[in-house]
Amino acid sequence: MKDIYQIAVVPGDGIGPEVAAAAVRCLDALFGPAGPLVLREHPAGAELYRRSGESFPAATYAACRDADAILHGAAGLPGIVHPDGTEAGLDFTLRLRFELDLFANIRPIRLYPGVRSPLAEVAPGGIDYVIVRENSEGLYAARGAGAQLRGELAVDTLVQTRKGVERIVRQAFELARSSRGAPADGVRRVTCVDKANVLRSYAFFRAVFDEVAAEYPEIEAEHGLIDAMAMYLVTRPGHYNVIVTENMFGDILSDLAAATIGGLGLAPSAEIGVTQGLFQASHGSAPDIAGKGIANPYGTLLSAAAMLDWLATRHADARLGAGAHRLRQAVEAAIAEGILGRDLGGRYGSAEITEAVCARLG
Amino acid sequence: MKDIYQIAVVPGDGIGPEVAAAAVRCLDALFGPAGPLVLREHPAGAELYRRSGESFPAATYAACRDADAILHGAAGLPGIVHPDGTEAGLDFTLRLRFELDLFANIRPIRLYPGVRSPLAEVAPGGIDYVIVRENSEGLYAARGAGAQLRGELAVDTLVQTRKGVERIVRQAFELARSSRGAPADGVRRVTCVDKANVLRSYAFFRAVFDEVAAEYPEIEAEHGLIDAMAMYLVTRPGHYNVIVTENMFGDILSDLAAATIGGLGLAPSAEIGVTQGLFQASHGSAPDIAGKGIANPYGTLLSAAAMLDWLATRHADARLGAGAHRLRQAVEAAIAEGILGRDLGGRYGSAEITEAVCARLG
Numbered sequence: 162m163k164d165i166y167q168i169a170v171v172p173g174d175g176i177g178p179e180v181a182a183a184a185v186r187c188l189d190a191l192f193g194p195a196g197p198l199v200l201r202e203h204p205a206g207a208e209l210y211r212r213s214g215e216s217f218p219a220a221t222y223a224a225c226r227d228a229d230a231i232l233h234g235a236a237g238l239p240g241i242v243h244p245d246g247t248e249a250g251l252d253f254t255l256r257l258r259f260e261l262d263l264f265a266n267i268r269p270i271r272l273y274p275g276v277r278s279p280l281a282e283v284a285p286g287g288i289d290y291v292i293v294r295e296n297s298e299g300l301y302a303a304r305g306a307g308a309q310l311r312g313e314l315a316v317d318t319l320v321q322t323r324k325g326v327e328r329i330v331r332q333a334f335e336l337a338r339s340s341r342g343a344p345a346d347g348v349r350r351v352t353c354v355d356k357a358n359v360l361r362s363y364a365f366f367r368a369v370f371d372e373v374a375a376e377y378p379e380i381e382a383e384h385g386l387i388d389a390m391a392m393y394l395v396t397r398p399g400h401y402n403v404i405v406t407e408n409m410f411g412d413i414l415s416d417l418a419a420a421t422i423g424g425l426g427l428a429p430s431a432e433i434g435v436t437q438g439l440f441q442a443s444h445g446s447a448p449d450i451a452g453k454g455i456a457n458p459y460g461t462l463l464s465a466a467a468m469l470d471w472l473a474t475r476h477a478d479a480r481l482g483a484g485a486h487r488l489r490q491a492v493e494a495a496i497a498e499g500i501l502g503r504d505l506g507g508r509y510g511s512a513e514i515t516e517a518v519c520a521r522l523g
Numbered sequence: 524m525k526d527i528y529q530i531a532v533v534p535g536d537g538i539g540p541e542v543a544a545a546a547v548r549c550l551d552a553l554f555g556p557a558g559p560l561v562l563r564e565h566p567a568g569a570e571l572y573r574r575s576g577e578s579f580p581a582a583t584y585a586a587c588r589d590a591d592a593i594l595h596g597a598a599g600l601p602g603i604v605h606p607d608g609t610e611a612g613l614d615f616t617l618r619l620r621f622e623l624d625l626f627a628n629i630r631p632i633r634l635y636p637g638v639r640s641p642l643a644e645v646a647p648g649g650i651d652y653v654i655v656r657e658n659s660e661g662l663y664a665a666r667g668a669g670a671q672l673r674g675e676l677a678v679d680t681l682v683q684t685r686k687g688v689e690r691i692v693r694q695a696f697e698l699a700r701s702s703r704g705a706p707a708d709g710v711r712r713v714t715c716v717d718k719a720n721v722l723r724s725y726a727f728f729r730a731v732f733d734e735v736a737a738e739y740p741e742i743e744a745e746h747g748l749i750d751a752m753a754m755y756l757v758t759r760p761g762h763y764n765v766i767v768t769e770n771m772f773g774d775i776l777s778d779l780a781a782a783t784i785g786g787l788g789l790a791p792s793a794e795i796g797v798t799q800g801l802f803q804a805s806h807g808s809a810p811d812i813a814g815k816g817i818a819n820p821y822g823t824l825l826s827a828a829a830m831l832d833w834l835a836t837r838h839a840d841a842r843l844g845a846g847a848h849r850l851r852q853a854v855e856a857a858i859a860e861g862i863l864g865r866d867l868g869g870r871y872g873s874a875e876i877t878e879a880v881c882a883r884l885g
């Protein structure tokens with residue numbers, strides 16, 4: 162337990178500053194002026210790159226590395242790209258993932274009371290699982306390193322290591338064991354998603370999964386091929402409990418899963434390593450609605466609650482755990498009362514949603 | 524135009540023989556005993572591998588190569604694997620794709636009258652697009668060639684070539700131009716799906732797409748990131764017309780898309796190159812229901828119709844075009860009358876569905 166926790170807040174691009182401001186406002190309201198968090202803002206992103214040629218200043222990197230946790234709005238603007246065509250604004254997230262080894266990307270998927278799923282015949286509570294995405298290997302590790310030959314050919318490399326697969330699979334089983342309820346059929350399970358039928362890197366992922374699974378005999382271990390899983394998350398989302406997969410498949414499935422619970426606006430994300438954590442909503446910077454005051458801040462607020470939980474466990478600090486609980490309750494209450502933005506068929510703006518949550522912090 | 528077309532029929536594994544038999548029965552009924560097709564069966568698959576150590580005999584390969592078209596049931600059985608952990612039964616499909624250069628995998632996605640989508644608020648006709656999947660490059664090209672080092676590391680390589688991207692993108696624009704209606708908003712469009720924001724191989728795919736798109740100014744060209752697209756196929760399927768993407772993303776999106784129209788049982792697939800075509804349903808071998816007489820043959824019947832269309836165009840043979848039309852009409856009529864299997868909430872078996880289609884061939 163510490164007296165004070167330093168939180169590096171990086172608003173970023175597009176709607177990033179709006180949703181980050183919402184989180185800062187709610188965290189201030191949660192703990193009051195003498196609270197345990199010190200929130201400091203730092204610049205990074207595509208807009209900064211356009212102005213200065215630098216997307217992720219060394220000072221921001223150092224602040225993130227040395228903080229107790231990192232809270233991010235959103236980053237990236239299409240068209241602001243590196244010479245190889247990839248987006249400059251994503252340097253922030255991607256460099257932090259790799260340089261701070263934030264290997265576990267935890268993405269809870271839950272259909273809240275008050276929200277309609279685009280899936281027919283799914284009731285609130287009928288979707289409640291967690292995607293555990295490997296966040297430090299796979300194709301993403303090739304970013305910036307792939308080759309392009311005379312405009313004729315481009316190559317990237319997909320790498321899976323035993324260490325990398327073991328630790329993410331273990332994280333998934335620990336999550337299934339410790340903190341999650343079971344799905345409707347009462348069976349706690351971890352589903353490994355791969356393409357082991359075609360590629361040996363995925364067969365390797367599966368083989369390591371099977372080894373680790375043997376250490377958890379009380380939890381059902383099952384396999385799903387990525388293509389079939391993309392189907393099953395639509396046709397039987399209630400079956401899942403904890404899903405573990407490699408980096409790119411996790412990226413794809415988590416957006417798909419978010420669609421089934423009302424969209425990315427309600428999907429939090431926690432990227433954690435051994436010593437640091439990065440918390441940001443699953444959504445992007447949505448430049449088309451930036452600056453209009455209509456961005457949905459719930460994903461960022463739920464990510465801030467995940468940050469408090471992570472800090473609470475790491476530092477054995479009950480104040481933060483209680484704060485996480487209050488913040489999450491307030492978000493759920495506001496959603497259940499229909500305080501929703503346009504993305505969910507409601508009429509509330511970012512500021513109204515934020516104040517509604519603050520008013521329900523109790 | 525030819526007098527006779529040789530069709531290599533490969534039943535394969537699991538439900539493969541049942542759905543292939545359904546297609547043979549309907550093609551026989553369509554043209555009668557003196558018809559233009561000669562259908563010959565050839566062995567391949569996981570079961571054969573188990574018995575003989577050989578998954579794809581040279582004689583079957585030669586017959587496929589030399590036939591006018593190839594009709595496949597389904598292949599692969601989990602657990603029957605090569606030493607590297609990948610499935611032996613998939614040799615058939617994957618070797619044909621690469622060795623016969625079947626670069627274009629065309630997967631129409633359509634919600635038929637008589638079928639309920641798992642998506643709320645989507646009416647029949649509300650989903651009607653085609654996924655054009657690149658079928659000869661990407662990660663799949665690394666199959667069997669990836670490395671595994673002392674159980675510590677596994678690597679596969681993703682390759683995109685200019686030639687490969689150009690030809691698949693051109694195929695997509697030609698399809699949008701020639702034969703497809705427009706979606707509800709009246710705009711004919713081709714959507715390029717990639718992950719250009721992160722990886723240069725996908726940025727390359729997008730750059731080549733943009734070049735080819737410039738040759739088709741009358742068709743709207745748009746970009747979608749794979750993660751966002753996985754969401755959009757659930758939240759706004761009516762927006763899409765023709766979608767073009769690389770191999771693995773096409774694999775994932777086509778199963779996801781099939782889920783939105785009632786499942787893989789209704790999803791045909793055509794894999795075509797310059798000189799040969801392979802036609803099979805998008806679904807796998809479903810060993811859990813094999814031999815029970817309950818497999819849904821519609822996907823294979825629609826794939827057989829696609830085969831007739833392809834042969835008709837290639838050989839300027841109106842008989843085959845008319846046959847394709849009649850077969851498709853009969854399938855649609857049977858579906859609309861509720862002659863559905865268990866996968867779609869119906870009670871009909873494979874044989875009943877097959878006879879129902881034959882009875883409606885007119």
Ligand SMILES: CC(C)[C@H](C(=O)O)[C@@H](O)C(=O)O
Nearest residue numbers: 237251254255412443721750
């Ligand atoms: C912004 C982008 C780099 C990122 C990713 O691809 O991982 C995002 O889509 C995510 O899911 O966190």
Ligand SMILES: CC(C)[C@H](C(=O)O)[C@@H](O)C(=O)O
Nearest residue numbers: 359388599613616617774805
């Ligand atoms: C069976 C398998 C090799 C195949 C693929 O991955 O391409 C299948 O899923 C498909 O979509 O055709």
